[in-house]
Amino acid sequence: MIEVKPLHYFVAAYEEGSITAAASRCFISQPSITHAIKSLESSLGVLLFERSKQGIKATEEGHKLYKLATDLLLQNQQLEVAFTPNSKIELHLYIQPDINIEQYYDIISAIKNTSPNIELSIVDTAEQAQLAIIDEQLLSSQFQFKILHQESYKLVVRNDHLLANESSITLESFRGLAFIERPYCTNRKAFERLLNENKISITYKGKAIHDLQIQGLVKLGLGVAVIPESYMKKDDDLKYIAITLDTPITRSIVLAYRKLPSVLMDVIEDLTCLS
Template identity: 80%
Template sequence: MIEVKPLHYFIAAYEEGSITAAALRCFISQPSITHAIKSLESSLGVILFERSKQGIRPTIEGEKLYKLATDLLLQNQQLEAAFTPNSKVELHLYIQPDINIEQYSDIIETIKHSAPSINLSIVDSVEQSQLAIIDEQLLSSKFQFKRLNQESYKLVVRRDHALANNNKVRLESFKDLEFIERPYCTNRKVFERLTNEKNITITYKGKAIHDLQIQGLVKLGLGVAVIPGSYIQQDHDLKYISIVLDTPITRSIVLAYRKLPNVLIKTIEAIQHRSMALDKVKSSD
């Protein structure tokens, strides 16, 4: 008889394409994932994965087991829920650290209220998650997603800075500025490429670990910074200036998900429709 837990580990390995990523997702050691897969292979008398330096790839038997295993685990979950009315379904949520979650708090509330049986818990990495609010550039092909927002970047300076009277600046204005570095920026290389093309050398005065800290350092007069639009706040000491570029640099914030409980599918679709409606309102302004 096949146990349920090894099937969970097998599914994680299948979806991640990596033993390491599967272990991270399941909060266990790599040998435990390997042991579970070998145990299944021994019980079924088949090889489930082809192994290489690039990772693992499912065999025909692995593809077959994946479909059967996902159906079985879903039925198992539904069976438990039917006879345990107050039971909670654990859902792991990842929120990218440099995304201002306050901008998307209504999404979290919508999920919580539309599916009381869901227990949301925060995880440290996207590999461990079933649901994520994340920059699309950082998302693996293992996820589906719905777009929430398209964010542009702005230059933030103190109100007494020489550029504070400007509503727009070009990259050439960066030449004589001292910046607080944002090392976690997903578009950092794009900015660097554009400044290099214009022979602009960026001077950094230090690094920040999150965008609220960046704005605090700017307020103290320790430099200027480039931050995404969602972190713009009402602050009389700071000025946010649009950056004029031939090709605007933006990041796409998405609600990403793997296989979800049925109760959440319609909620995700509703969130997408609402985001599209908001986009139309913004474009008409």
């Protein structure tokens, strides 16, 4: 008889395409995932994955088991809910660190208020999550998503900076400026490519770990920075300047989801794109 838990681990490995990512998602060690898969292969007498240095790839038998396993696990969850009226539905939520979550309070509240049995917990990686508020560029193919917001970037300077009175600037204005580095930026390579194409070199005076800190460093006069519009705040000591580009650099913030209880799907479907 096949147990349910190894099927959970198999499904995670199938969807992530990686033993490491599956272990992170399931909050267990990699050997536990490997053992569960080998146990299933032994019980069924088939090979479920082809293994290589690039990761794992499902065999024909693996694809067949995935469909059956997901159906079985969903039925198992529905049985538990049907016969345990007060059972809690735990949802794992990932929030990308450089996203201003204050903009999405209404969405999180709508999810939490769908049912008194829903419990949200924050996880460290998207692989561990059923829900994620994340930059679309970082999203794996295992998720569906709704676009919440699309935003551009602005240059933030101190109010006594030489550029503070400008309403917009071009990349040429970057020349000779001292910047606070934003190493976690998903569009960093796009900005660097444009700077290189225009033969503009910039100097970094330090690194920030989040966008509130980066503005504090700008406020201290340690440099300027490029940040997403959602982190602009009312501050008399700072100025935010639009950056004029032939092809604007933007990022799309999405609500990503997978394997949600049916009670939540209606809430997700009602969300308005590009708020």
